[in-house]
Amino acid sequence: MISAQDMDRRATFYKKIEEEIxxxxxxxxxxxxxxxxxxxxxxxxxxxxxxHYLGFAVNPRLAQAASNAVYKYGIGTGYRTLAGNHRLHLELEEVLARFKKAEAAIVLTGGYMANCAAISTIIGKEDIVISDELNHASIIDAIRLSQVKNKLIYKHLDISDLENKLKEAVELAKAPKSDGQTLLILVITDGVFSMDGDLAPLPEIVRLAHEYGALTMVDDAHGEGVLGNGGRGIVDHFGLHGQVDIEVGTLSKAFSVIGGFITGKKELITFYKQKSRQYLFSNALTIPDTAALIEAVKILEESxxxxxxxxxxxxxxxxxxxxxxxxxxxxxxxxxxxxxxxxxxxxxxxxxxxxxxxxxxxxxxxxxxxxxxxxxxxxxxxxxxxxxxxxxxxxxxxxxxxxxx
Ligand SMILES: Cc1ncc(COP(=O)(O)O)c(C=O)c1O
Structure with a gap:
């Protein structure tokens, strides 16, 4: 029997959100x-x-590239693993990897998606993440998605607190994982903190992480197209090529289109392409977005x-x-x-x-x-x-x- 209170449930819900909005x-x-x-x-x-740091949102070359591609290929694509793995997607990944001086790249439909993929694909309940207290909301959500039990949050940019958390993580990691696999410790930081514009001390973070056997990940959303030689990002800025395991970028800020990407070692990127739910169960970038992004990278490589x-x-x-x-x-x-x-x-x-x-x-x-x-x-x-x-x-x-x- 449904009570009057049950009947009111929907009305109460809509009243509440009306008040909120x-x-x-x-x-x-x-x-x-x-x-x-x-x-x-x-x-x-x-x-x-x-x-739109570089003015690409209204750049005529990007607009022309998008328009040419639309006339040639149309607009939509599909799931890349099923029927939407377009030549342009592969070209974009190739040019991004080259631009970032990384082994390989995977493109997703947003920086948020890329963070979710980067973290939740490799981190499970029994692993450990160590995260700067001011990391972006998409990193926080990605950590939640991974259902990891041990989240250690260090004080903003505070290297000695990071070291404390690494020591704690190494202690926690002594307990074996239920499946016998090696437990991962992942240190995650924004590259540029978007509200204050301050920079992660990446060289120290990488040095410490390596000392304690941890993987490193940087979200370079506000560093792409801004920091480093010709806008190659924070890893280039600090000359740390090959030393940061996971670099995440967005294609919506300096690149002014839409999308996100991860760069790293070839095997890791292939692993993401085979296992990441954000890649497997979500559609790919459209043709005009992809073509415009390839043109944006070309512009940055030219000058x-x-x-x-x-x-x-x-x-x-x-x-x-x-x-x-x-x-x-x-x-x-x-x-x-x-x-x-x-x-x-x-x-x-x-x-x-x-x-x-x-x-x-x-x-x-x-x-x-x-x-x-x-x-x-x-x-x-x-x-x-x-x-x-x-x-x-x-x-x-x-x-x-x-x-x-
Ligand atoms: C640090 C950081 N990471 C990730 C994102 C999300 O990127 P996107 O808008 O491409 O999903 C943003 C965007 O605000 C950001 O500032």
Missing amino acids: SKAKIPHVIDSGEGAYLTINGKNKLNFCSS DELVKKLWDNAKYLKSEFARLGFDTGHSKTPITPVMIPDEEKAREFSASLFELDVFATPIVFPMVAKGKARIRVIPSASHSRQDLDKGIAAFEKAGKDLNII
């Missing part, structure tokens, strides 16, 4: 491409917060001009913000957080900037801890000096109006 702010709708500027409500706004322009712009922006008295944290990359700890003030500041035709959204809890709100500015290679000056002037005006500077 009424609190959230609806994002702006963009009516243009996402270049140095974008159009919102019919008005041109300076784009100061997207992760480092865009990467240099990005860094010039970032240096200029940071020094101007500092001159005006803004607190821009301790970023080592083009990510430029303008700290406005109070959430309400950060929202107000962003709204004032919007009135001044600058699009720079506030970052608040849960994306950052409470009391650490900010406007995260990300300049791109498509901004001219004039564009940056326009943004800086708007920050100065809004900052003074709201007594932030």
